[in-house]
Amino acid sequence: MSKPGVVVAGAMGRMGRMLVKLVSSSDQVTLVGALVRPGSELIGQDAGTAMGGPALGVALTDDAVEAMARAQALIDFTTPEVTVQLATLSAQARAVHVIGTTGLSDTDLLRLRAAARHAPIIRAGNMSLGVNLLVGLTRKVAVALGTDWDIEIVESHHRMKVDAPSGTALMLGEAAAEGRGEPFGDLRTPARDGMTGPRSRGSIGFSSIRGGDVVGEHDVIFATEGERVILRHLASDRAIFARGALRAAIWGQDKPPGEYDMTDVLGL
Numbered sequence: 001m002s003k004p005g006v007v008v009a010g011a012m013g014r015m016g017r018m019l020v021k022l023v024s025s026s027d028q029v030t031l032v033g034a035l036v037r038p039g040s041e042l043i044g045q046d047a048g049t050a051m052g053g054p055a056l057g058v059a060l061t062d063d064a065v066e067a068m069a070r071a072q073a074l075i076d077f078t079t080p081e082v083t084v085q086l087a088t089l090s091a092q093a094r095a096v097h098v099i100g101t102t103g104l105s106d107t108d109l110l111r112l113r114a115a116a117r118h119a120p121i122i123r124a125g126n127m128s129l130g131v132n133l134l135v136g137l138t139r140k141v142a143v144a145l146g147t148d149w150d151i152e153i154v155e156s157h158h159r160m161k162v163d164a165p166s167g168t169a170l171m172l173g174e175a176a177a178e179g180r181g182e183p184f185g186d187l188r189t190p191a192r193d194g195m196t197g198p199r200s201r202g203s204i205g206f207s208s209i210r211g212g213d214v215v216g217e218h219d220v221i222f223a224t225e226g227e228r229v230i231l232r233h234l235a236s237d238r239a240i241f242a243r244g245a246l247r248a249a250i251w252g253q254d255k256p257p258g259e260y261d262m263t264d265v266l267g268l
């Protein structure tokens with residue numbers, strides 16, 4: 001059987017470059033397309049040489065329809081607007097859509113749900129094994145510790161990140177709320193600024209730090225009188241996200257249409 005063809009969207013972005021390298025060097029899939037922003041001056045250049053590496057024989061393009069005609073999977077770390085548009089094309093092509101994009105609105109998520117009626121969508125705010133393990137641990141600790149323990153999530157990222165709290169922080173917050181047996185929307189506290197008053201019992205707080213080239217750091221802090229438990233994940237290489245995304249694209253090949261996440265892919 002021939003190897004699944006993979007298109008990488010946002011191919012010259014921080015994650016896209018990682019993915020182009022990983023997919024093109026994989027012996028399990030073939031890189032068949034590399035999408036860039038419409039009108040980009042990079043269109044037509046080879047995806048490899050555009051990064052200063054060897055030629056890969058795949059030209060950068062903004063023609064998503066043409067690229068998806070050759071694809072069995074699309075790996076997409078772009079923006080919410082682009083991801084929603086690509087979900088329609090991916091569904092039409094019956095290709096697995098692996099989504100790493102964060103900052104999606106509730107309306108965006110409904111559109112993805114509609115697309116997932118036609119092809120598998122695998123989406124996670126963090127594709128790394130470590131964070132997906134941490135999600136399970138967070139749920140367990142939240143079950144074990146009652147509402148006397150305050151939950152705060154602190155995340156740090158590079159200066160170019162545009163959304164907050166991070167997708168990972170929201171995954172961790174949702175897991176903590178599940179552990180508490182409460183809807184996440186009821187426990188999530190907006191970012192603090194000014195005369196906020198004391199924290200409300202049982203709430204889940206978020207703090208976001210932006211600076212330099214931090215790849216991604218997340219702490220889940222459980223704090224009570226006299227002690228704290230801190231669960232931590234530190235990412236120092238974006239390759240962990242790229243490897244997870246490629247694994248998802250391969251895993252999704254024989255799956256029926258529907259919505260999946262990395263716990264499905266990793267069997268957690």
Ligand SMILES: NC(=O)C1=CN([C@@H]2O[C@H](COP(=O)(O)OP(=O)(O)OC[C@H]3O[C@@H](n4cnc5c(N)ncnc54)[C@H](OP(=O)(O)O)[C@@H]3O)[C@@H](O)[C@H]2O)C=CC1
Nearest residue numbers: 010012013014015036037077100101102124125126127241
């Ligand atoms: N789930 C996970 O494990 C991870 C998720 N992420 C998320 O992935 C997303 C991307 O992150 P990152 O790579 O750092 O961001 P970048 O801004 O570096 O990359 C996004 C890329 O998408 C390109 N782009 C914009 N519009 C289009 C379009 N219409 N078609 C194709 N490409 C387009 C941009 O091009 P241009 O610059 O020319 O506009 C840019 O190169 C973010 O939401 C981030 O939070 C990141 C890491 C891990």
Ligand SMILES: O=C(O)C1=N[C@H](C(=O)O)C[C@H](O)C1
Nearest residue numbers: 102125126161166167168216
């Ligand atoms: O934008 C990033 O860089 C990252 N985004 C994801 C998130 O929002 O959690 C995952 C990772 O932390 C890097």
